[in-house]
Amino acid sequence: MKLPWKQIISVLRRATGATEVPSVTKIAGDGPDPYRVLISTIISLRTRDEVTISASERLFSAADTPSAMLRLSSPAVADLIYPAGFYRTKADTILKISGILLEAHDGKVPSRLTDLLTLPGVGRKTANLTLGLAFGIPSICVDTHVHRIPNRAGWISTSNPEQTEDALMQILPEEFWIEINTLLVAFGKDTCTPVSPWCSRCPISNWCSRIGVSRHR
Ligand code: SF4
Numbered sequence: 001m002k003l004p005w006k007q008i009i010s011v012l013r014r015a016t017g018a019t020e021v022p023s024v025t026k027i028a029g030d031g032p033d034p035y036r037v038l039i040s041t042i043i044s045l046r047t048r049d050e051v052t053i054s055a056s057e058r059l060f061s062a063a064d065t066p067s068a069m070l071r072l073s074s075p076a077v078a079d080l081i082y083p084a085g086f087y088r089t090k091a092d093t094i095l096k097i098s099g100i101l102l103e104a105h106d107g108k109v110p111s112r113l114t115d116l117l118t119l120p121g122v123g124r125k126t127a128n129l130t131l132g133l134a135f136g137i138p139s140i141c142v143d144t145h146v147h148r149i150p151n152r153a154g155w156i157s158t159s160n161p162e163q164t165e166d167a168l169m170q171i172l173p174e175e176f177w178i179e180i181n182t183l184l185v186a187f188g189k190d191t192c193t194p195v196s197p198w199c200s201r202c203p204i205s206n207w208c209s210r211i212g213v214s215r216h217r
Pocket of ligand 1: 152153191192193197198199202203204205208209210213216
């Protein structure tokens with residue numbers, strides 16, 4: 001099936017009102033600082049957007065560079081980002097990343113996927129989000145919504161996020177790679193929910209095969 005991507009993206013933009021990745025870009029500032037983007041993305045894992053934003057703001061008001069971060073202890077970082085999920089582990093990760101950035105990358109966040117993936121706690125999801133938001137490098141961040149919805153719609157047929165990333169890169173025009181995460185996360189929370197999606201009010205139902213959808217509203 002040849003998909004009218006411009007139309008689908010435009011419908012999703014209108015339906016979700018999503019124009020940015022809230023939890024990360026809201027605290028990343030103008031002309032996003034890659035260090036803030038990376039660290040707030042780490043904080044955002046398994047954490048609600050409101051908590052991510054306030055935790056990041058508290059942390060960056062105390063330290064917003066790798067060298068300043070290393071002057072804080074792990075318990076101090078944990079206190080600042082509490083109640084983000086796994087806040088103690090994330091505090092250790094943030095300090096380890098800061099140390100590696102200083103030792104191996106002149107205190108800067110690298111802009112290559114392979115370099116980002118060597119950092120502790122940084123998987124493809126975090127790395128791709130950082131590349132897209134901090135450096136404007138086209139990349140697709142695949143989380144649970146970005147994996148579920150295109151498979152459910154029948155646009156792709158994959159069994160894990162890495163395959164989904166590859167498959168979407170084959171069919172989705174590059175101009176939408178960064179944005180697709182924002183749109184599908186918002187759409188997946190509001191309409192194409194994991195259990196019993198709202199197909200009756202879905203604005204993209206014309207382009208959906210509802211694969212595996214046994215119950216819907
Ligand atoms: S029609 Fe239903 S399953 Fe398909 S995208 Fe819309 S909400 Fe999701």
